[in-house]
Amino acid sequence: MVYDLYKDRVYSIALYFFHGDPAAASDVTQQIFLKLMTSMGQFRGDAEFSTWLYRLVVNACLDAARRRKSDAVVSDRSCLEAFAAPGSQEDDYSRAQMASSVRAAVSALPPKFRMAVLLRYFEDLSYEQMAKALHCSMGTVASRLSRGHRMLAERLKGLIQG
Amino acid sequence: MFTRHVSRQLAAHIDGELAQPRARQVELHAAQCAQCRAEREQVRFGMEILDRLPPVEAPDAIWVSIEAALREQRSRKTFETWAVRRWRWAFAATAVCVLLGAAHWSVAHRSATRWDVVRIDGSPTVIRAGKWIETDSASSATVKIGNIGSVEVAPNTRLRVVTARPGEHRLALARGEIRAKISAPPRLFFVETVSGTAVDLGCEYTLNTDEAGFGLLQVTRGWVSFQWQGIESLVPAGASCRIRPNVGPGIPYFDDASENMKQALENFGSEKAGDVALNVILAEARVRDTLTLWHLLSRVEAEDRARVYDRIASLTPVPAGVSRREALKLDAETLRRLKEELAWTW
Numbered sequence: 001m002v003y004d005l006y007k008d009r010v011y012s013i014a015l016y017f018f019h020g021d022p023a024a025a026s027d028v029t030q031q032i033f034l035k036l037m038t039s040m041g042q043f044r045g046d047a048e049f050s051t052w053l054y055r056l057v058v059n060a061c062l063d064a065a066r067r068r069k070s071d072a073v074v075s076d077r078s079c080l081e082a083f084a085a086p087g088s089q090e091d092d093y094s095r096a097q098m099a100s101s102v103r104a105a106v107s108a109l110p111p112k113f114r115m116a117v118l119l120r121y122f123e124d125l126s127y128e129q130m131a132k133a134l135h136c137s138m139g140t141v142a143s144r145l146s147r148g149h150r151m152l153a154e155r156l157k158g159l160i161q162g
Numbered sequence: 163m164f165t166r167h168v169s170r171q172l173a174a175h176i177d178g179e180l181a182q183p184r185a186r187q188v189e190l191h192a193a194q195c196a197q198c199r200a201e202r203e204q205v206r207f208g209m210e211i212l213d214r215l216p217p218v219e220a221p222d223a224i225w226v227s228i229e230a231a232l233r234e235q236r237s238r239k240t241f242e243t244w245a246v247r248r249w250r251w252a253f254a255a256t257a258v259c260v261l262l263g264a265a266h267w268s269v270a271h272r273s274a275t276r277w278d279v280v281r282i283d284g285s286p287t288v289i290r291a292g293k294w295i296e297t298d299s300a301s302s303a304t305v306k307i308g309n310i311g312s313v314e315v316a317p318n319t320r321l322r323v324v325t326a327r328p329g330e331h332r333l334a335l336a337r338g339e340i341r342a343k344i345s346a347p348p349r350l351f352f353v354e355t356v357s358g359t360a361v362d363l364g365c366e367y368t369l370n371t372d373e374a375g376f377g378l379l380q381v382t383r384g385w386v387s388f389q390w391q392g393i394e395s396l397v398p399a400g401a402s403c404r405i406r407p408n409v410g411p412g413i414p415y416f417d418d419a420s421e422n423m424k425q426a427l428e429n430f431g432s433e434k435a436g437d438v439a440l441n442v443i444l445a446e447a448r449v450r451d452t453l454t455l456w457h458l459l460s461r462v463e464a465e466d467r468a469r470v471y472d473r474i475a476s477l478t479p480v481p482a483g484v485s486r487r488e489a490l491k492l493d494a495e496t497l498r499r500l501k502e503e504l505a506w507t508w
Contacts, residue, residue: 003225011220022221029220030227037232039309059345102214120177121212127179135365135384137398137508138179145173149208150201156211 003033010057013118017061019107028060035060054123054133058115065111105155113148120145167191168198172205181503183479296320297338307331310351311344316370324354339370357405358390365399375407380417395457396501398508404428413457416508420446427454440466444473452477452504460492467492474500478507 010032014025035056106114112134119130131138168188174180175188192198295315297303303315308331315321319338325331333340334354343366344351351362356375360367365384371377379388380402388395388403393410397403404412404427413427426442440462447455455477458470467490474480481503488496 003228007220007224008217011224012217015218016215026221026224026227029224030231033224033228034231035309037228038235055345099214099216102211106212106215117208117212121215122217127174127177135399137505138174139170139505139507142174142179143170145177146170146201146205149173149205152208152211153204157207 002036006053007033009122010053013057013115013122014061016103016106016118017111017114018064020103024064028064031064032056032060048129050123050125051129051132054119054125054129055135058119058133058135061115062111101156102152105152108155109148109151113144113151116141116144117148117152167195169201172198172202173209176202176206176209181481183481184503187479292323294320294322307344307351311342313343314341316340335369335371337371337373339368341368342366355405357407358388358393358411361387361389363387367397369405371405375405377405379403379405379411398453398505401453401508413454413461415454416450419448419451419454422446423451423454440469444469447473447477449477450507453508456497456501456504459489459497464490474504478504 007029011025011029014028014032015022018024018028032053036053106117109117116130116134119125119133125133127138127141130141134141134144136144168175168191171180171184171188175185178185180188192202295303295305297315297317297319299317302317305313305315307313308326308328310331313333316339319340320336321338321340322334322336323332324334329350330352331350332352332354336356340353342351342353342362344362348363349361353360353369355369355371355377356373357371357377360369360379363385365381365386367379367381367383367386369377369379379386379397381397381399383399385399386397388397388405388411390410395403395411395414397414400418401414401416403414406412413430415424415427422442423446426439426446430439430443440458443454443458452474455470455474459467459474462470468486471486471489475486480486481499484496484500484503489500
């Protein structure tokens with residue numbers, strides 16, 4: 001079933017996109033699958049299904065972020081810390097802390113870089129598929145991924161060296 | 163030789179997404195440039211560090227909400243069907259057969275293909291194929307295109323719904339301006355004009371035309387293909403394309419191209435290749451203006467084609483497998499491969 005196959009990946013992208021806010025991530029995930037199920041007839045099969053799905057994900061996340069009007073503000077850190085992730089149950093404290101720092105760093109990326117990085121990481125889409133989902137050229141995808149990953153490295157360099 | 167910095171292409175290089183000539187170019191540059199080497203390490207580090215980001219399981223409550231929403235939609239549909247049947251029965255009792263048919267039509271079209279027109283100052287109206295939508299100087303409208311997007315209709319616009327079915331949504335723009343915002347697989351939404359047809363490839367764009375067919379297509383997101391009698395212009399985000407009757411779509415250009423270049427493109431359609439306009443276009447072209455040059459390849463006379471190709475090759479490396487001879491013969495596969503490589507800069 002499509003929902004079972006994609007739900008965790010879609011939810012994860014939404015969760016990290018919305019700074020670890022589970023309510024926002026749940027709302028957007030619900031919206032995406034509802035739209036998917038009610039408009040499945042529109043899908044003609046001449047584009048890859050995952051490309052179509054992730055285009056819905058990108059649109060839903062960006063639309064919701066615009067409605068919230070708070071996306072530019074880096075989230076409440078307690079919210080990021082709170083959501084349950086397997087890493088937080090690790091005995092190794094430093095690994096859990098690292099996971100938390102990575103979540104915060106991803107959350108602090110500007111939306112267009114954040115979405116590109118999340119799509120690459122959670123879906124392993126090709127640059128062509130990402131370009132279709134993000135409504136931009138492959139060159140723009142490459143540029144956003146380069147800059148996004150460099151921003152992450154900049155933010156996390158001190159923490160690792162420390 | 164020291165080439166331009168390759169910061170923008172580092173992620174693609176690491177991910178193996180660059181074609182061989184460009185990948186080699188990035189390697190050669192990085193070997194000589196400490197800044198790009200350092201940036202490449204940063205990108206690589208950023209990618210590795212994301213392994214610490216665990217996927218999160220979606221809560222079961224989401225599926226419960228989806229089921230509830232689907233149930234609600236179904237019951238609403240059932241209620242609507244029931245209500246319309248009663249209405250139809252009442253009409254049957256009064257033997258108004260024509261109206262009965264209309265009621266049946268209404269039921270049949272309550273689907274994802276329905277188009278809702280929302281006038282700024284009025285209530286939504288469902289429209290069907292064959293209907294005209296017209297705005298005057300003081301009004302505008304928004305048309306919801308099934309579940310795939312919407313079209314804003316500017317004042318003084320006249321357009322017709324040609325087709326409204328799941329596999330094809332088609333409008334005819336007689337005059338005026340529309341702004342389309344579509345989120346669907348490519349080639350589901352079409353807008354016909356006197357000068358050709360705009361084919362949505364997943365995008366947002368503005369299209370205007372006068373009654374004679376002169377107008378402009380401006381793309382703000384994604385891609386649009388504008389087609390007329392086998393001639394096609396591919397227009398990416400940030401670019402525009404003139405439309406003119408009986409000659410096919412104009413050559414697309416980026417909106418930030420030089421004014422001289424834009425002016426030369428305006429003149430190009432009315433002059434023969436090899437004239438002043440072509441000289442200006444070639445001289446003013448930047449790397450991303452290979453969008454314009456690539457389209458020019460198939461629009462100039464044969465004797466000028468080599469100049470256009472050589473200008474492209476002077477601006478950006480030509481990928482392996484693209485031969486000048488085949489490109490000049492307008493071999494379709496060669497042009498496609500060339501376009502795919504050039505599109506990295508568009």
